[in-house]
Amino acid sequence: MQLAEQLKRRSPMEIGIMATIFLGLLAFIYTLIPDSTQPLETNFCPQYKPLVPNYNLSYYNSNYFYTSEYSNKSLTQFQGAIKIPTVSYDDLPMDVTKDPRFKVFKTLHEYFEKTFPLTSQYVEFVNEYGLLYTIQGSNPSLKPVVLMSHQDVVPVAESSLDLWDYPPFEAHFDGEYIHGRGSSDTKNSLLAILEATETLLEQDYSPERTLILSFGFDEEISGYRGAGELGKTIHDRYGDDGIEVIIDEGSGVAPIAGARVVALTVAEKGYVDINVSLDTTGGHSSLPPDHTNIGIISEFVTLLEQNPFPPELNEGNPVLPYFQCLAEHAPKLNEQIRRTVLEIEKGSHKKDFIEYVSGIPLVKYLIRTSQAADVIQGGSKVNALPERTTVSVNHRINIGSSVADIVERFEKFATDLARKYDFGVVSFGETLIEPTAKGVFTIGAPRTLETAPLSPTSGEIWEKVAGTSLHVFNPETNPFIDNDTPVFVAPAVFPANTDTRHYWSNTRAIYRFNPVFQEDMIEYHTVNERLRWRSHLTSTAWFYDFILNTTL
Incomplete structure (x- = not known):
C-alpha cells in the first residue's frame, strides 16, 4: 500500500499513531535536500546480536509458529476470541457489578479456559473481569516479568454496519487478513501471549523468574476498572520497582528508508483535559451585553489557538x-x-x-504539547442569555513539560480576560481574582496524567527486548522479511497513553511494543478493521522467545 493511501486511511485511534507519523515524516524529508556523499562516522545507536533462546528442548524450532499446522490451529483460536464482542462503552459505570454489559467478559473467560487449559490453571480474577495469570518462578529473588494486553474493543456504530466488508464480529479470514473488531487492537497481542504461554506449558516450561500475564478489560475507556486494579494488585505483592520489565501494546515494526525499524516505545506524552467555565448574569436576549459569555469563552479559545505551544526538543525525548x-x-x-x-x-x-x-x-506534536478545544457547552434557549458556558480543551503533554505548565498558561489567559471584562478567576479551588457581580472564570480538570517516566535504552533489559526483536524479525528466522532488508531497533515516543499508566510504580522498564509489521494493522478503531495473518504468527513467536529470554 502506498504511503499516501495509508495516511488517508488512518483512523483516529491513538494506539497506532507512532509508526504512521514516522512514515509520513520520512516520506516528506526524503525529498527536501540534495544528497551529500561525504561519510560521517558516529555511534549514537549501537545494535545488539539477535538473542536466541537458550532452551534445551530438542523440539524447539524458531520456525514452528510459521508452519501451516500451527497457523491453522492459531487461526481457529483467534477467530473464536474475535467473535465475542467484548466492547467498552463510554457510559459504563465504575462499579462493574452495576451494568450487565460487563458480563460478556465472562463469556471470553470461559472461552479462554476451554482454549488454553494449561495457562488457565494459573488465573485469578481482579475486580471481577481483570485477568491475572501468575506462573511462579523457582527463584523468588528474581523480579517477575509482566506481559500486558487488554480484552476490550471499541464499539461498532450501528450506522456503519453496511460499510463493513464482513460483519465486525464474524472473524472472517480471506486467506491473508483476518477481519473484525479487535483483530488489530488488540486481541492480536492478547491471543499471541496466551498462545505462546500455552505452547511453553505444553513443553513443560518451568521458569526461574516468575511470569505474570495481566489483561485489563476497559483500556479503551482509560483502564481504571481493569488495569487500574491489576496494577495495584501487582504493586501490593511486589512493591515499588518490584517488576523486572513490562511489555504492553505500542509501536510496531515499520518499513522506512530501505530498512525495518523496530520501534520500542520508551516514553508517553502526558494527558490533561482542562475545563474552563464562565458564569455571568443571564437575562433576555433583547437586551444583551456587548459580549455574552459564549462570546468571551470564544475569545478565550481564540487566545489559545493564536498562541500554540512552541516546539521544544527537551532532554529525554526519544x-x-x-x-x-x-x-x-x-x-x-x-x-x-x-x-x-x-x-x-x-x-x-x-x-x-x-x-x-x-x-x-503529523509529526510536529512529538516535540510540542498539543491542544484541541473539543467540547463547548452554553445556552439553552435562543432568546435567553446564557448564564454558564464551558469549554473543554484536550492536551497531550510534551516530554519535558508538565500539567503545571498548562495550568499556568490557562490562568494567564483567564486573568487577562478577567481584567478586561471585570470578572473573577478561580483555578483548581484557588481564588486568583475575587469573583465580581459580573461573573467568574472557573478552571479545573477531572483527571491529570504527567508524562510517563522514561524507560531505559541501555542495559540488560533493553538488550533482551532489542535482542529478541532482532532475532524474531531477522530475515534468517522470519519468512516474511526479505534477505536484503536491514533490521534495527530504535527508541520511540508514543503521543497517546496505554494501560501502563497504572503500572508506573511497578517498574521503570516499560516498553510499549506490538511485535507486528506496522503496515499489517489496518483500520483499527474504524470500519473494516483487520490484521494480516503473518503479523499474528510473528507476534506469537516474539512473545514465545521473549518469555524464554527473560524467565529462564
Missing part, C-alpha cells in the same frame, strides 16, 4: 535518538538529513531539525 538510529542504519535516508541528525550537537543543526519536525502536521 524523537532525536530515533532519528539518530535512522541516520546510522537506514541505507536510503537522505544524506543531508543524515548529516543534520548526526551533527545535532551543533546549535544550528538542532534548530534545523526542530524546523523539519515542526513543519509536518
Whole structure:
C-alpha cells in the first residue's frame, strides 16, 4: 500500500499513531535536500546480536509458529476470541457489578479456559473481569516479568454496519487478513501471549523468574476498572520497582528508508483535559451585553489557538535518538538529513531539525504539547442569555513539560480576560481574582496524567527486548522479511497513553511494543478493521522467545 493511501486511511485511534507519523515524516524529508556523499562516522545507536533462546528442548524450532499446522490451529483460536464482542462503552459505570454489559467478559473467560487449559490453571480474577495469570518462578529473588494486553474493543456504530466488508464480529479470514473488531487492537497481542504461554506449558516450561500475564478489560475507556486494579494488585505483592520489565501494546515494526525499524516505545506524552467555565448574569436576549459569555469563552479559545505551544526538543525525548538510529542504519535516508541528525550537537543543526519536525502536521506534536478545544457547552434557549458556558480543551503533554505548565498558561489567559471584562478567576479551588457581580472564570480538570517516566535504552533489559526483536524479525528466522532488508531497533515516543499508566510504580522498564509489521494493522478503531495473518504468527513467536529470554 502506498504511503499516501495509508495516511488517508488512518483512523483516529491513538494506539497506532507512532509508526504512521514516522512514515509520513520520512516520506516528506526524503525529498527536501540534495544528497551529500561525504561519510560521517558516529555511534549514537549501537545494535545488539539477535538473542536466541537458550532452551534445551530438542523440539524447539524458531520456525514452528510459521508452519501451516500451527497457523491453522492459531487461526481457529483467534477467530473464536474475535467473535465475542467484548466492547467498552463510554457510559459504563465504575462499579462493574452495576451494568450487565460487563458480563460478556465472562463469556471470553470461559472461552479462554476451554482454549488454553494449561495457562488457565494459573488465573485469578481482579475486580471481577481483570485477568491475572501468575506462573511462579523457582527463584523468588528474581523480579517477575509482566506481559500486558487488554480484552476490550471499541464499539461498532450501528450506522456503519453496511460499510463493513464482513460483519465486525464474524472473524472472517480471506486467506491473508483476518477481519473484525479487535483483530488489530488488540486481541492480536492478547491471543499471541496466551498462545505462546500455552505452547511453553505444553513443553513443560518451568521458569526461574516468575511470569505474570495481566489483561485489563476497559483500556479503551482509560483502564481504571481493569488495569487500574491489576496494577495495584501487582504493586501490593511486589512493591515499588518490584517488576523486572513490562511489555504492553505500542509501536510496531515499520518499513522506512530501505530498512525495518523496530520501534520500542520508551516514553508517553502526558494527558490533561482542562475545563474552563464562565458564569455571568443571564437575562433576555433583547437586551444583551456587548459580549455574552459564549462570546468571551470564544475569545478565550481564540487566545489559545493564536498562541500554540512552541516546539521544544527537551532532554529525554526519544524523537532525536530515533532519528539518530535512522541516520546510522537506514541505507536510503537522505544524506543531508543524515548529516543534520548526526551533527545535532551543533546549535544550528538542532534548530534545523526542530524546523523539519515542526513543519509536518503529523509529526510536529512529538516535540510540542498539543491542544484541541473539543467540547463547548452554553445556552439553552435562543432568546435567553446564557448564564454558564464551558469549554473543554484536550492536551497531550510534551516530554519535558508538565500539567503545571498548562495550568499556568490557562490562568494567564483567564486573568487577562478577567481584567478586561471585570470578572473573577478561580483555578483548581484557588481564588486568583475575587469573583465580581459580573461573573467568574472557573478552571479545573477531572483527571491529570504527567508524562510517563522514561524507560531505559541501555542495559540488560533493553538488550533482551532489542535482542529478541532482532532475532524474531531477522530475515534468517522470519519468512516474511526479505534477505536484503536491514533490521534495527530504535527508541520511540508514543503521543497517546496505554494501560501502563497504572503500572508506573511497578517498574521503570516499560516498553510499549506490538511485535507486528506496522503496515499489517489496518483500520483499527474504524470500519473494516483487520490484521494480516503473518503479523499474528510473528507476534506469537516474539512473545514465545521473549518469555524464554527473560524467565529462564
